[in-house]
Amino acid sequence: MTDYIPARVGSVTKYVVVESFDVTPADLAARAYEISQGAMIKETCFGLVINGQPEEVDRLIAELRSVDPDHIFIKDRGFPPGDSRRCRANLGGARPGYHGMEYEMTIIPYVSHGLEILKDNDENKIAAPENPLAHRVLDISRLKKIIDAEES
Amino acid sequence: MTPPVRIAQLSCGPEYSGVQHEINTAAKEVNGEIFYPDIALKDVQHDFDIFGLDVRSPDLRLAIARAKALVEGRVEADAVFIATCFRCAEGAIVRNELRHYIHENSKLPVVSYSFTERTTSGTLLTRMEALTTIARRRALLARETQQGITLGLDSGSATTKAVVMKDNKIIGTGWQPTIEVLKSAQEVISHALGEAGIQRDDVQAVGTTGYGRFLVGKEIGADLIQEELTVNSKGAVFLADRQHGPATVIDIGGMDNKAISVMDGIPGTFTMGGICAGASGRFLEMTAKRLGVEITELGPLAMKGFAGRVPMNSYCIVFGTQSLVNALATGSTREDVAAAACHSVAEQVFEQQLQEVDIKEPVLMVGGTSLIEGLVFAMGELLQTKIVVPPYSQYIGAVGSALLASGFIKDD
Amino acid sequence: MAKVFIYPSTSLILSDMVARYGHTPLSSAVAIRERIQTAGFESPPLQITPEEPKKGLKWAAVEVPSGVRGRMALYGPMIEACEAAIIINDADFAFGCMGCARTNELITFLVRQKNIPKLDLFYPKSEEEGVRFVAAIKRFLAGLGGSK
Numbered sequence: 001m002t003d004y005i006p007a008r009v010g011s012v013t014k015y016v017v018v019e020s021f022d023v024t025p026a027d028l029a030a031r032a033y034e035i036s037q038g039a040m041i042k043e044t045c046f047g048l049v050i051n052g053q054p055e056e057v058d059r060l061i062a063e064l065r066s067v068d069p070d071h072i073f074i075k076d077r078g079f080p081p082g083d084s085r086r087c088r089a090n091l092g093g094a095r096p097g098y099h100g101m102e103y104e105m106t107i108i109p110y111v112s113h114g115l116e117i118l119k120d121n122d123e124n125k126i127a128a129p130e131n132p133l134a135h136r137v138l139d140i141s142r143l144k145k146i147i148d149a150e151e152s
Numbered sequence: 153m154t155p156p157v158r159i160a161q162l163s164c165g166p167e168y169s170g171v172q173h174e175i176n177t178a179a180k181e182v183n184g185e186i187f188y189p190d191i192a193l194k195d196v197q198h199d200f201d202i203f204g205l206d207v208r209s210p211d212l213r214l215a216i217a218r219a220k221a222l223v224e225g226r227v228e229a230d231a232v233f234i235a236t237c238f239r240c241a242e243g244a245i246v247r248n249e250l251r252h253y254i255h256e257n258s259k260l261p262v263v264s265y266s267f268t269e270r271t272t273s274g275t276l277l278t279r280m281e282a283l284t285t286i287a288r289r290r291a292l293l294a295r296e297t298q299q300g301i302t303l304g305l306d307s308g309s310a311t312t313k314a315v316v317m318k319d320n321k322i323i324g325t326g327w328q329p330t331i332e333v334l335k336s337a338q339e340v341i342s343h344a345l346g347e348a349g350i351q352r353d354d355v356q357a358v359g360t361t362g363y364g365r366f367l368v369g370k371e372i373g374a375d376l377i378q379e380e381l382t383v384n385s386k387g388a389v390f391l392a393d394r395q396h397g398p399a400t401v402i403d404i405g406g407m408d409n410k411a412i413s414v415m416d417g418i419p420g421t422f423t424m425g426g427i428c429a430g431a432s433g434r435f436l437e438m439t440a441k442r443l444g445v446e447i448t449e450l451g452p453l454a455m456k457g458f459a460g461r462v463p464m465n466s467y468c469i470v471f472g473t474q475s476l477v478n479a480l481a482t483g484s485t486r487e488d489v490a491a492a493a494c495h496s497v498a499e500q501v502f503e504q505q506l507q508e509v510d511i512k513e514p515v516l517m518v519g520g521t522s523l524i525e526g527l528v529f530a531m532g533e534l535l536q537t538k539i540v541v542p543p544y545s546q547y548i549g550a551v552g553s554a555l556l557a558s559g560f561i562k563d564d
Numbered sequence: 565m566a567k568v569f570i571y572p573s574t575s576l577i578l579s580d581m582v583a584r585y586g587h588t589p590l591s592s593a594v595a596i597r598e599r600i601q602t603a604g605f606e607s608p609p610l611q612i613t614p615e616e617p618k619k620g621l622k623w624a625a626v627e628v629p630s631g632v633r634g635r636m637a638l639y640g641p642m643i644e645a646c647e648a649a650i651i652i653n654d655a656d657f658a659f660g661c662m663g664c665a666r667t668n669e670l671i672t673f674l675v676r677q678k679n680i681p682k683l684d685l686f687y688p689k690s691e692e693e694g695v696r697f698v699a700a701i702k703r704f705l706a707g708l709g710g711s712k
Contacts, residue, residue, distance in 0.1 A: 001605045002605065002606040003604075004603060004605055004606040005603055006600060006601045006603055009601045017576060065584075073576050073577065074579070074580050074584075075575075075591065075593065076579065076589075076593035077597075078593045078594075078595075078610075079596070079600055091187065092188050093187065093188035093189055093191070093227075094188075094190060095660065096211065097592075097659060099193045099196060099214065099657065100575075100657060100659050100660065101574075102192070102193040104575060104576050107688060108577065109691075109694075110689070110691055110693060110694030110697070111581075111694050111697065111698060112694075113694045113695065114694035114696075114697055114698030117695045118702065121699075123698075123699040123702040124699075126695060127696060128696065129685060129693060129700050130693075131684060132653035132686055133653075165631025165634070165664065167610050167660075168610070168616070168634035169612075169614070169629075169630035170607050170612050170613040170634060171614065207665070208665030209664050209665040209666070210657055210662065211659055211660070212663075214659055214663070236631075237630050237631040239627060240629040240631070242666070243629070267630070268617075268630050269614040269634070
């Protein structure tokens, strides 16, 4: 067994995903380089990967979000940018998480639309979405019990 | 250096069991390279639906789609490694169906494995070596006749065997229990050479196999050092004269068992099991000892008995033996007990290993245990087929090594 | 600021929503990062060692497959730490950390056992559903109080 010595301890990495007609990953990268104070920025096909100290990354993503708030989405990443353990070039194929993200990218336009509408609307006045837990089909024997209870 | 063999991994769970590194290490040691077939999400959704096995785990769906990409040639690979968690029913179903699907629809060699967090690269090494050998050395494995004078040595966990071959015939053999690996090897080689009437210097090429293959191979300057899965397959079809078409090779060894599905002498899918001593030759040795007979007498004794008359509560070498002792104490005959022991070993191999390969006739049983006719009979009953035990079956690894080694004879 | 468990824990959408509205999302990435940044024995790619499935015994018995227990070593502590949860019920294509259906069943069960605010949703499939989806999350998170 070989010892493992971690790199970039204490740093955080975030994906900044842009799904917009107005802003491209390249635009976002240009903006990020402009305002970065030492964070590592890597441009990818879907946006950016940013690595740095937590405060610096927080500041950076807050500013980047403001570029197109309804169309920029951010999440944590476990690995720093370009880590060979997760790199497509080394694995031969995409890391499994990529497909999950690919799937959510098909949903994101609806979420963006939701964010746009909610800018000018009170969320409390909007109907609740379908409740998955209420979706269960009532068991036939339970239904009979309910009917029997009503009749007696 | 030759480019690494590209092994496509179809799996669920190894990264989270802490064993992915072990898989990569085993592959790397035999110049293999693990990779994940690259497909898009739409392929996953589409191919999963088409395949029609409605599993819930997304990673298994991904494995199914990747398997389809391999079979349809959208992604190129030299070999396939299928791995899911031990004790996962869903994973086991997918593992078996994918192995079967790839085996039937492509020429890719496949090995499937169910791991636990205790799986190490050492456990996987022989399997990976066989995978890369089949992928890389098809020309070598295509050899059907032995030429010149060659020596094959099988340094097994229980016994060491040697054969000397000349012009496609076995002319000398040597056999003894493995005590000191190198010393046992030297002694069986001397015996085989003596029987053949050949000097060591006359031997034109040497091959080694078995657990001690690296150590012995280095010591005696072997031309070919090869794992026992491919070597035994070759040896079995050579000795049984079934070099063409399908065959199944079963080798119940001293420390592990092999079940190999062979086509034209080359393994397609195979399994190796080595977790339970109750499914090994060791169990039969212990039974023979308890019955006060030589291991060579156990087979004929078992043939006179009926296994069904002895209740066996466990396949375990400890508790199973206890059942046998209890049976003796309550009046069971030695014949029935011998038969029950043979049935127990055969049944465990049948249940736990033979389900992982496609059984195609002829079924060849090889290795030292194939000489125990009660065991061969029990296996034949379970598989509902007449099992073929080729001549010299206990020398299978040594014969396969000698056969393949003749590919290394230098033309001078 | 509440710690909100998200399911699927790899979700970009949920992770973003929770952080956007001022709370802390508990996601797979954070658990993986913890391992990537801790010294120990080399076990790429995720730095999950064979010790993890043993730690997972706290949530699943030894006859449960190692992949489930290894994953539970990531999620168990997050489930214990969470103060609220958002669960998407039709996350059929969340791979990798969320790639095992048995683990996912156990995770959602353990989260549902907890007496904490929970929001159950489906992924939106139209713009209209998108509006309801975002509104529901915004309402839910505002109800947790203490957002930054």
